[in-house]
Amino acid sequence: MPKKAGRKGGGRNARMTEEKRLLYMQQKAQAEEDIAKRKEDTLTHFIKVINYRKRRGTQTKTAELRNDMSVLSQNFERVLDYKDNIIKLELARSSHQQNVAYLLELHMRRLAELELNFNAILEELTSEYNTERYTHTNTQKYQILSKHQQESVYLEKVMFSMEKHYTYLDSEARRDYQSTRNQIKKQNKEDKQTVKDQIEGVVEKLWRELQHVLHHYNESTKDRFITTESLQIKDKIHTHKKHIQKLQESISALRCQMGETAQQLHSGRDELAQKVQHFRVQLAEGQTIQRKQLTKLTIQSSNATKKLQEIQRKGERLIRFSEMCCKLETEYEKVLPFYTSSLSEEKLNQERANAIELPTEKLAQLMHDYLPLGKFWQRYNKHYVVQEAANILSSQLFLASVYQLCSREKKQ
Structure with a gap:
């Protein structure tokens, strides 16, 4: 009797250890989930802080860059204005040169016109000279020639001085x-x-000023950044403390629930053990019945497969024979494959009516089942008759040939 009591007590201790192990595993899984959630929260908070700092830095940098761009654009506009003034000056100079060229062209035209007038006057003078040459005396001619020579020399000097003067002006202008x-x-x-x-x-x-401003900004915000980090750490510690308190409360509530559920599970386990035992007995009986049915089905299926294989072989033989028959058919047989029946119309109608009626005897039923083979037997009988007729004809021909030979020998 005491031995039995000791065994029961050992089973309870084992059950208690299993319950503790289940509680430990559940608490461990819950703690791992909480740690993962905390990591996710810290990562999201850290990413938000980094994004906020990036936004602030980009805003300040964009403002500084805008100022730099405005200064550079103003300088660029000044340079453009200076270049525009230079281009305008060049255009004015080119227009002045064009005007000078136009004046030179006008002067050359004027000189050409003066030259034409001079040539006309010269021709008039030569004509007058020629007329006076024949009219005046030698002294007068001599005076006129000397005067003409003086004037021509004077004009050549004037032309030379003018050309020299204008070449000098042109070279000076160039x-x-x-x-x-x-x-x-x-x-x-x-x-x-x-x-x-x-x-x-x-x-x-501007670059030095930008670096100086950036360094000043970093130095000025360094303390604030440190304070924000310390405040963030304090907030995290406070939130973790609250979370730990909530976890402790939830753990105590879960322990109470687990105790109640453990009792319910013990009672349910005993009931399930009884049901499982009953189901095992039923399953063993069902398995024996199913095995018998399977053996019976395998035997029947093997027999059926053998019969089907025999039927398949017969069908294949019939198909081969039908193909051979189709190959050996003559043209006449293709047109008229069957011989005409020797029965009268009344007997044929009676036979058709008998074929339509359902048979009662077993032999008649078999004949009714094999009615589609009637045409085959007709074809077979026809070929058999043709074969016999051919044999008779060959024998007759043989006898006729023998008779002819005998008659020839007698005549000889």
Whole structure:
């Protein structure tokens, strides 16, 4: 008797250890889920803080960059205005040169007209000279010739001095134009270099100012960043404390629920054990019945397969024979495959009526089942008759040939 009591007590201790193990596993899973949730919350909070800092930094940088862009755009507009003024000056100079060229062209036209007038006057004078030459005396002719020579020399000197003067003016104008052009090019290059140096200096100055402002901003916000991080850590600690308190309360409530559920599970387990035992007995009986049915079905299926294989072989043989018959059919048989029946119409009608009536005897029923083979037997009988007729004909021909040979021998 005491031994039995000891065994029962050992079973209870084992059950209690199993309950504790289940509680431990559930608590462990719950704690892992809580840790994962905390990690997710911290990550989301950290990402939000980083995004906020990035937004603030981008806002300040965009404002500074906008100011820099406005300054650079103003400088660029000044350079553009200066370039526009240079282009306008070049256009005015080119228009002035065009006007000078136009004046030179007008002057050349005037000179051409003067030359034409001079030639006309010269022709008139030559004509007058020729007329006077024949009319005047030698002294007068000599005076006129000398005067003409003096005037021609004077005119040649005037032409030479004018050409020299205009060539000098042209060379001076060309030299002035070339010098002014070179001076403008040099001035333009110097202006470009000065503007480039100014822009580089402004950009370097703005870059230094930007670096200084950024360093100042980082230094000024360093303490605030540290304070925000410390406050965030404090908030996390406070939230974790609240969460731990909630977890402790939930653990105590779960322990009470687990105790109640453990009692319910013990009672349900005993009931399930009885039901399982009953179901096992029923399942064993069902398995034996099913095994018998399976063996019976396997035997029947093997027999059926054998019969079907025999029927299949017969069908294949019939198909081969039918194919051979179709190959050996003559043209006449294809047109008229069956011989005409020797029965009268009344007997044929009677036979058809008997075929329509349902048979009662077993042999008649079998004949009724094999009615579709009637045409086959007709074809078979026809070929058999043809074969016999061919044999008779061959024998008759053989006898006739023998008879002819005998008659020939007798005649000889």
